[in-house]
């Protein structure tokens with residue numbers, strides 16, 4: 001794997017997104033490789049639980065890779081969102097084996113969405129969560145508008161989606177976005193300890209928990225439609241260009 005680092009701890013697979021120099025941003029290769037890794041989790045009888053984390057000390061995942069946005073139009077944006085959701089995010093959510101996010105820094109945009117697709121989350125004290133797509137003239141494309149309100153309530157979710165603000169680990173704990181906050185150095189040992197408990201449970205019953213719990217929530221395709229359409233706007237081009245040029249965007253409503 002070019003952009004993932006995989007390691008085994010007893011029956012737990014640890015998947016670390018491994019582009020620390022780009023704050024583990026999700027480019028096409030990462031999405032492709034995550035899809036492959038998660039498919040293997042479904043099929044590999046040795047794997048009983050999974051931890052997803054980010055390499056380095058600064059980020060879990062700082063979002064989709066904005067440098068790939070310039071080439072996208074409405075059809076391309078929609079296709080990107082659909083592919084990512086089908087091959088990675090929904091696959092994680094529906095994985096018959098427990099998948100835990102160990103959030104070790106920035107979890108922004110697609111990073112927050114990746115954490116939310118996992119069955120539950122623990123975070124280190126330096127974790128920061130946010131859906132800053134609005135700053136790029138966009139909305140989340142990997143399920144953020146569905147999963148964030150479910151986890152923290154509609155009002156808090158709307159505020160985060162509309163302001164693009166980041167929340168810190170204590171706020172994420174208070175909102176119910178994460179189950180627990182640990183010291184930075186304790187995050188992985190805590191995640192592994194939770195998995196060690198889970199690994200003793202009946203695999204078919206664990207798969208049943210996932211299916212039964214997820215069955216309570218319907219799919220909503222509206223997000224994918226709007227996410228795609230926004231790539232045809234001048235504001236979305238301006239948002240990505242301003243980020244890459246390290247300046248403030250000027251949005252015009254077109």
Ligand code: COA
Nearest residue numbers: 021022023025062063064065066067106108109110132133
């Ligand atoms: N896509 C592409 N590159 C990204 C990225 C992303 N989502 N997030 C960070 N990077 C890159 C930066 O461009 C920079 O690359 P460079 O060193 O080649 O210039 C590198 O990662 C380090 O990031 P930098 O912005 O210099 O770190 P910082 O500590 O000053 O800021 C963040 C950290 C997370 C606040 C900032 O990187 C950020 O806002 N990232 C984008 C978050 C976002 O909008 N995500 C949603 C995308 S839909």
